[in-house]
Amino acid sequence: MNGLTDRLQMIADEIKQGETMADIGTDHGFLPLYLWENGISPSVIMCDISEPSLAKAKAAAGAYQFGRELDFRAGDGLKVLKSGEVDAVVIAGMGGLLIHDILAADMEKTCSFSKYIFQPRNHAAHLRYWLVSNGFSIVKNQLVREGKFICEVITVLPPKSSKNGDTDLSDTLPAQDDPCWDLPKDMLLSQPELARDYAAVKLGIEQKILEGMRRSSNVSDCELHNVERRIDYFRSYGYEV
Numbered sequence: 174m175n176g177l178t179d180r181l182q183m184i185a186d187e188i189k190q191g192e193t194m195a196d197i198g199t200d201h202g203f204l205p206l207y208l209w210e211n212g213i214s215p216s217v218i219m220c221d222i223s224e225p226s227l228a229k230a231k232a233a234a235g236a237y238q239f240g241r242e243l244d245f246r247a248g249d250g251l252k253v254l255k256s257g258e259v260d261a262v263v264i265a266g267m268g269g270l271l272i273h274d275i276l277a278a279d280m281e282k283t284c285s286f287s288k289y290i291f292q293p294r295n296h297a298a299h300l301r302y303w304l305v306s307n308g309f310s311i312v313k314n315q316l317v318r319e320g321k322f323i324c325e326v327i328t329v330l331p332p333k334s335s336k337n338g339d340t341d342l343s344d345t346l347p348a349q350d351d352p353c354w355d356l357p358k359d360m361l362l363s364q365p366e367l368a369r370d371y372a373a374v375k376l377g378i379e380q381k382i383l384e385g386m387r388r389s390s391n392v393s394d395c396e397l398h399n400v401e402r403r404i405d406y407f408r409s410y411g412y413e414v
């Protein structure tokens with residue numbers, strides 16, 4: 174197998190030597206195959222809701238697919254896994270809302286795995302807010318370029334049990350629309366240049382939202398103020414595009 178893309182490599186680097194893993198929404202299966210072929214994960218489970226997608230992973234696995242350690246499972250989200258069956262779970266290349274739904278479907282099972290690596294294609298801020306509100310710890314936020322896009326990779330530890338996750342922490346947290354959920358401080362510190370480019374992308378999006386709001390007659394002062402606040406935050410870290 175050829176090397177991974179920078180995005181998949183960043184995710185692979187979050188899996189420690191000896192950790193078993195499952196890849197939810199594996200599609201081509203490149204990430205788990207890399208981890209297995211390079212002796213990083215002693216066993217990998219490749220999962221996808223789509224049989225045709227899973228067929229791609231089987232084709233990529235080639236001769237390995239009949240090996241003991243490779244496991245292909247068709248089904249929705251974490252439903253195809255037993256509680257605690259692997260150390261780490263990757264959910265990459267899906268929307269943040271779908272990732273949230275997959276996790277919330279069965280919190281007891283969700284909390285049975287030791288670590289998650291998420292790569293939401295969008296709605297990362299929503300996902301971060303939901304995770305922290307429900308007792309998950311975000312240990313790392315990273316950015317990586319893929320073509321014209323900047324992608325987010327989030328490494329997360331779940332609460333020790335779903336009971337901890339029952340505590341709603343939202344009262345003690347910044348509001349859901351606070352831009353700190355979009356552009357967390359650790360990202361700004363660890364990858365300042367890329368974070369600056371990402372802030373500029375976010376700034377452009379918010380400026381378009383503001384233009385639309387100004388043309389509309391039924392936008393409240395509060396909504397306008399919120400968008401202006403987000404623009405100020407992104408402008409303070411990024412630049413005009």
Ligand SMILES: C[S@@+](CC[C@H](N)C(=O)[O-])C[C@H]1O[C@@H](n2cnc3c(N)ncnc32)[C@H](O)[C@@H]1O
Nearest residue numbers: 197198199200221222223226248249250265266
């Ligand atoms: C864009 S691909 C991402 C492939 C790979 N994970 C990556 O990041 O390059 C998204 C995959 O997620 C699968 N998928 C979508 N919803 C799913 C769900 N609820 N459970 C499992 N897989 C799902 C799709 O069938 C598709 O193969």
